[in-house]
Amino acid sequence: MPPKVNLEKCDGCKAEQEPLCEQICPGDLMTLNPETKKAYCRSLRDCWDCMSCVKSCPQGAIETRLPYQIGYYQAKLIPLMGTNRITWTCIDLNGKVERFSFKTRND
Amino acid sequence: MEKTQIGLYLCRCHGEIGQTIDLDRLAKAMGNKKGVSVCRIHPAWCSEAGLAVLREDVEEGRVNRVVLAACSPREKEIIFRQAAESAGLNPCLIERCNLREQCAWPHREEPEAAYRKAVNLINMSLARARQAEPLDPLVFPARKAVLVVGAGIAGLSAALDLAAAGVEVTVVEKEAFAGGKVARFYRYFPRFCPPGCGLEYLMAEIRKNPRITIYTLTEVVGLDGGPGNFQVMLRQRPRFVRTEACTACGKCAEVCPAERPQAGPLPVTKKAIYIPEGFAYPLAYALDKEVCRGENCGLCAEACPAHAIDLKAKEREFSLEAGAILWCTGWQPYDAGRLELFGYGRYANVITSLEFEHLALQCGSASGRLLRPADGSPVRRIAFIQCAGSRDVNHLPYCSQVCCTVTLKQVQYVRKLAPEAESYVFYMDLRSTGEYEEMYRRVQEEGMAIFIRGNPAAVEEDPASGCLTILAEDTLAGEPVRLENIDLVVLAIGMRPEPGPESFIENLATWEFPSGHVQCFPFETQRRGLYVAGCAQGPMDVAGTVRSAAGAAMKAMSVISGNFTLPPAVPVVDKNKCDKCKRCMEECPFGAWSWDETQYPAPDLRKCRQCGICEGGCPLGVISLRNFTIKQLTGMIEALDMEFLGRGEPTVVAFLCINDAYPAADLAGRQGLSFPPNILTIPVPCAGAVNMSVVVEALTAGADGVLVGGCPSDQCHYRKGSDLAETRLNNVRETLERMLVEPERVRLVRLQADDRHLFVMEAKRFVAALRALGPSPLKP
Ligand SMILES: Cc1cc2nc3c(=O)[nH]c(=O)nc-3n(C[C@H](O)[C@H](O)[C@H](O)COP(=O)(O)OP(=O)(O)OC[C@H]3O[C@@H](n4cnc5c(N)ncnc54)[C@H](O)[C@@H]3O)c2cc1C
Ligand code: SF4
Ligand code: SF4
Numbered sequence: 071m072p073p074k075v076n077l078e079k080c081d082g083c084k085a086e087q088e089p090l091c092e093q094i095c096p097g098d099l100m101t102l103n104p105e106t107k108k109a110y111c112r113s114l115r116d117c118w119d120c121m122s123c124v125k126s127c128p129q130g131a132i133e134t135r136l137p138y139q140i141g142y143y144q145a146k147l148i149p150l151m152g153t154n155r156i157t158w159t160c161i162d163l164n165g166k167v168e169r170f171s172f173k174t175r176n177d
Numbered sequence: 178m179e180k181t182q183i184g185l186y187l188c189r190c191h192g193e194i195g196q197t198i199d200l201d202r203l204a205k206a207m208g209n210k211k212g213v214s215v216c217r218i219h220p221a222w223c224s225e226a227g228l229a230v231l232r233e234d235v236e237e238g239r240v241n242r243v244v245l246a247a248c249s250p251r252e253k254e255i256i257f258r259q260a261a262e263s264a265g266l267n268p269c270l271i272e273r274c275n276l277r278e279q280c281a282w283p284h285r286e287e288p289e290a291a292y293r294k295a296v297n298l299i300n301m302s303l304a305r306a307r308q309a310e311p312l313d314p315l316v317f318p319a320r321k322a323v324l325v326v327g328a329g330i331a332g333l334s335a336a337l338d339l340a341a342a343g344v345e346v347t348v349v350e351k352e353a354f355a356g357g358k359v360a361r362f363y364r365y366f367p368r369f370c371p372p373g374c375g376l377e378y379l380m381a382e383i384r385k386n387p388r389i390t391i392y393t394l395t396e397v398v399g400l401d402g403g404p405g406n407f408q409v410m411l412r413q414r415p416r417f418v419r420t421e422a423c424t425a426c427g428k429c430a431e432v433c434p435a436e437r438p439q440a441g442p443l444p445v446t447k448k449a450i451y452i453p454e455g456f457a458y459p460l461a462y463a464l465d466k467e468v469c470r471g472e473n474c475g476l477c478a479e480a481c482p483a484h485a486i487d488l489k490a491k492e493r494e495f496s497l498e499a500g501a502i503l504w505c506t507g508w509q510p511y512d513a514g515r516l517e518l519f520g521y522g523r524y525a526n527v528i529t530s531l532e533f534e535h536l537a538l539q540c541g542s543a544s545g546r547l548l549r550p551a552d553g554s555p556v557r558r559i560a561f562i563q564c565a566g567s568r569d570v571n572h573l574p575y576c577s578q579v580c581c582t583v584t585l586k587q588v589q590y591v592r593k594l595a596p597e598a599e600s601y602v603f604y605m606d607l608r609s610t611g612e613y614e615e616m617y618r619r620v621q622e623e624g625m626a627i628f629i630r631g632n633p634a635a636v637e638e639d640p641a642s643g644c645l646t647i648l649a650e651d652t653l654a655g656e657p658v659r660l661e662n663i664d665l666v667v668l669a670i671g672m673r674p675e676p677g678p679e680s681f682i683e684n685l686a687t688w689e690f691p692s693g694h695v696q697c698f699p700f701e702t703q704r705r706g707l708y709v710a711g712c713a714q715g716p717m718d719v720a721g722t723v724r725s726a727a728g729a730a731m732k733a734m735s736v737i738s739g740n741f742t743l744p745p746a747v748p749v750v751d752k753n754k755c756d757k758c759k760r761c762m763e764e765c766p767f768g769a770w771s772w773d774e775t776q777y778p779a780p781d782l783r784k785c786r787q788c789g790i791c792e793g794g795c796p797l798g799v800i801s802l803r804n805f806t807i808k809q810l811t812g813m814i815e816a817l818d819m820e821f822l823g824r825g826e827p828t829v830v831a832f833l834c835i836n837d838a839y840p841a842a843d844l845a846g847r848q849g850l851s852f853p854p855n856i857l858t859i860p861v862p863c864a865g866a867v868n869m870s871v872v873v874e875a876l877t878a879g880a881d882g883v884l885v886g887g888c889p890s891d892q893c894h895y896r897k898g899s900d901l902a903e904t905r906l907n908n909v910r911e912t913l914e915r916m917l918v919e920p921e922r923v924r925l926v927r928l929q930a931d932d933r934h935l936f937v938m939e940a941k942r943f944v945a946a947l948r949a950l951g952p953s954p955l956k957p
Contacts, residue, residue, distance in 0.1 A: 079908050084763035128796030130912035148916045152874030153798055153811040159916035167917050171877055171957055
């Protein structure tokens with residue numbers, strides 16, 4: 071299920087013409103609403119749920135809902151990016167929480 | 178690269194540290210950590226004996242990096258820096274670990290906890306030291322030349338001060354004549370002397386001084402570069418009269434057929450080619466192109482015996498280089514037309530206090546009698562209205578400081594130029610500060626005016642006589658007042674800044690005047706090397722203006738005498754990873770960023786104040802201040818034992834702004850206040866320098882809470898750092914909440930430098946809250 075942008079948190083990446091979510095989306099689906107200057111996904115059907123935009127958003131403004139094949143609505147997968155580490159929180163339909171942490175950089 | 182050899186120096190501080198923390202045990206535990214080649218304990222490393230050991234270790238090649246586990250990094254800095262330098266060690270390779278103010282002192286009652294905290298603090302310092310780079314200050318060549326914009330009292334006196342210090346000064350003035358507002362005043366308070374006198378003195382000195390060049394009719398149209406060498410583009414409008422040749426004989430004006438409305442309320446006609454009444458510098462006519470009939474007329478050029486007139490003169494642009502710039506563009510009167518109820522602009526006999534100066538000058542130098550603007554009849558009753566458009570949120574919210582004293586001066590004009598006339602003053606509060614109180618006393622004692630406390634509600638005109646009626650309430654007597662047959666109403670209007678600098682600098686101040694922090698950096702603007710002085714800085718009298726000019730001149734000296742040097746902690750962008758999102762450009766409070774020739778963002782190091790707000794804001798974490806890198810911070814976090822006080826005891830990583838929050842924590846320690854040892858502090862240049870990925874890194878590495886200490890919103894040294902930190906932390910908190918992690922684990926506290934009790938309270942409360950929450954769900 072495609073990304074949902076929290077309009078309170080999204081700041082349109084400030085002056086950026088192409089916000090970070092737009093830059094990173096492999097399907098070129100994220101873009102800015104010219105009026106509100108907030109991001110949205112312009113073709114919900116085409117989203118692959120790769121979560122690149124979620125990880126890239128500096129404001130933590132994007133959330134994805136999991137595709138139904140993986141988990142029904144209310145299940146969530148949320149990444150949190152540190153400098154050397156990414157931590158995923160997975161909350162399933164019943165509210166059960168699991169977390170996974172990975173090193174992303176080894177320099 | 179040279180092998181890392183860290184000297185770890187543990188300081189007993191004459192027992193201040195040694196009594197609480199078991200340093201022998203600490204030395205045993207830390208002495209064989211990675212990279213540590215020497216580990217020593219001394220009663221006081223800052224003593225001559227201590228420094229000698231340190232120097233010898235460096236000189237003998239045993240040590241090429243130093244970790245000093247001793248007092249706060251805010252203490253004894255120069256001593257250690259000099260010792261290192263004299264032994265040939267770059268001072269950036271000294272890492273200070275605060276075992277005294279933030280460990281031994283506050284945790285005196287808990288030696289075991291203090292010991293364990295010390296281990297963690299040293300581990301962090303070692304991690305930081307391993308990645309420290311030797312750096313030298315940045316040095317920019319500076320031109321010993323200053324551009325002064327505006328030739329009012331501020332600009333002229335700053336120019337003299339600077340020239341006396343051997344500086345080449347260029348003054349540019351947009352009008353045809355120098356002197357600014359006071360040149361058209363009748364008299365100065367407090368001594369009642371003619372302003373021309375003071376100006377003549379200044380000009381006489383300036384004429385004698387070959388280091389000062391004044392360009393009139395000139396404005397700044399472009400500005401580039403930075404402190405040390407600004408490149409300034411100037412545009413000079415033609416005067417049409419060659420000042421060198423003109424003798425000011427006035428033959429041109431005699432023949433000129435075109436008339437020019439003269440500034441001032443009395444309808445005096447001036448010619449298109451003119452020279453001002455009273456003080457005139459340069460002493461040469463100027464031609465007003467707006468009203469001149471053009472080359473076809475040419476009567477003046479024919480009449481001029483000196484052949485000084487060139488009607489074909491053209492505008493010219495030229496550039497110059499300056500090491501610093503003083504912005505002395507002064508003030509503008511508040512637009513009295515916006516004060517409808519006082520009838521300004523509708524009634525000819527309602528004028529502003531500035532116009533009253535012109536009127537008094539005209540009348541004073543003509544008949545010596547005060548006349549009404551409307552019909553030139555003598556003034557018999559005159560009313561002054563104070564705070565006209567000032568201290569009013571709908572107009573100017575502030576007090577312009579001089580208007581009350583100006584009125585006390587102007588009622589004396591009335592005494593002099595219309596001795597029989599009655600003066601009334603409507604006021605809210607009379608503010609005659611300092612020695613000006615004496616004027617107030619004299620005016621009252623000699624009965625020069627009747628003071629009515631109350632802000633008039635309306636001014637009405639009798640069209641037949643031109644006389645005015647004022648309706649007000651006397652708030653002291655509590656009754657309405659109706660003053661009739663008033664010949665002249667003078668509105669004591671406030672001051673606004675002259676527009677101009679905003680094309681080159683963003684105003685960081687809390688009001689229209691582009692000054693810096695009122696107490697700490699009054700002359701600073703957003704742009705380093707560009708300083709404001711005189712009324713460009715805020716409303717002030719001439720005495721204040723002269724003081725302000727001297728202060729700003731001193732500021733200019735600080736960047737142009739010798740080379741201009743800056744500390745080396747500048748931001749560096751990793752271009753390989755930057756995706757040009759431009760957030761650094763947007764968020765930098767000093768507009769330091771622009772695109773470089775490879776189309777990547779690059780900071781102008783002379784504009785940068787090294788706050789690190791760009792580092793804190795970069796979404797990819799690819800900007801780092803040198804020696805305050807994200808990599809170093811990550812290394813420090815990784816070096817921590819997140820359960821150092823035992824299971825169940827929370828660990829807090831606290832990023833404290835070095836300007837205020839960190840000193841507050843130091844002060845708590847110095848005063849023997851105890852706070853929980855759970856708090857491990859990392860000094861940061863500004864709360865805004867903390868990147869959220871570092872905060873997340875701390876949490877996911879096992880910290881139970883993260884504290885960021887910034888300044889109160891309006892006190893941030895970098896204007897918006899702590900507010901940015903708040904926004905960013907709120908975003909993280911919201912994400913944590915969605916992940917079912919308690920958002921309270923991340924917290925911003927705003928501290929002033931002396932808020933030690935608040936720091937202790939916040940620390941205790943935070944640790945208690947974390948204890949209640951239990952271990953963080955993000956702990957690995
Ligand atoms: C009615 C009135 C009476 C006063 N009487 C007294 C008094 O008796 N005693 C006293 O101590 N104070 C008095 N003051 C205060 C006094 O006017 C100021 O302190 C003084 O004018 C400040 O000087 P300045 O050089 O800062 O500004 P200004 O006098 O405003 O001079 C600024 C100069 O910069 C020039 N300029 C502006 N913009 C540009 C630009 N973009 N480029 C180039 N040049 C530019 C202007 O043309 C001007 O020459 C009075 C104020 C008022 C309102
Ligand atoms: S990356 Fe985040 S802040 Fe930037 S436009 Fe996309 S949703 Fe908004
Ligand atoms: S360190 Fe501060 S002043 Fe320097 S470029 Fe970054 S944000 Fe701007």
